Amino acid sequence: MITTSPSKPVPTSLGDLFISFTRLALQGFGGVLAFMERELVERKQWLTREEFVQEWAVARTMPGPPAMNLSIVVGARYFGWRGALAASAGMLCFPTVLILLLGLAYVQFGEHPEVFTALRGMGAVAAGLIIATGLKLLTALKGNPLGTSTCLIIVLLGFISIAIMRFHTIHVLVGLGALGCLLAYRKMRT
């Protein structure tokens, strides 16, 4: 299933996949997508930014947690079902143990005001990580057949309808998504 040029780095083994996804999952406090981009695109360079965005589009559109979906798409790309298992196991194994321990600790310390303010501080940073990752991914739209200006209009419309007008994301995904797909389909005619 590998369609990339031979010079591009690929995961060397199932263990390589498992460890990479464990690494990014354990760092991803408050959401793992920023860490997926950093690990898969910038550090390991298994995917170009364009490939990452396109796989993310599939992962975000299908049912299921988008980050889990993306791990399965990437794992399957190199090692079929075994790759999908290795990548998704990496995402889940250690974080599941950790979260159950945190659940126990929360019963003890959850009432401390410092826990609340620390979470607020972390949330503010996590928001910055997500926004920065989204802005970085914008550069991947350069080669999009829709054209840069159409892409930016869609991004702006999506942002306003979700962040400002508070539309439900599923409505935006279906409505704007259908528009984007139709326009792209027409542009690709030649």
Next chain:
Amino acid sequence: MNTAPHLVFTWSHWWELIQHLLALSVASVGGPLGMASEMHRYFVTQQHWLTDGQFNASVVIAQAAPGPNVLFVALLGWNIGMNAGGYLIGLATALLCLVSILLPCCIMIFFAAKWIAANQALRAVKAFKQGMSPVVISMLIASGWLLATSNADKLTDWPLWLTTAITTLLVLRSRINMFWLLAIGATLGAIGVLN
């Protein structure tokens, strides 16, 4: 906070729990965190398997903990299991819930990914990926914005806004370690600098 219920679960209760999560899984576009209100209605209001406090704590912990946000379903299961018996049942229920919410959608995405890889030359497949790209990027930026505003909704919260803005610039302009940024944010929050 009201006290946790003592649950006596029969096989039909377990089956109801599994069934509910399997059904949610196939409908959970964007992840199960987006269905938190539906899960709250089912687990807390309808079935009384969890208290309000247990449910909310599970969501808060999962958002703050490392790993994908779907792990809050494992915590819900952990709490249900604890209410139904103890640590061992808690652990088993956590894993049962996680598998139930993940298995259907993971199988679906696996076969979808296989089909898309096999048909990636099709015009419709290309148009889908390219047409969806700007939409999902906008949703990502918007979710970051919503996360920022959920904590900081007043002008006096400007230190939090500043933290988000500086983080965004640092990640865009440098290859700074994002994990340490999170640690710094938590520390500043804990010592009260951001209030």
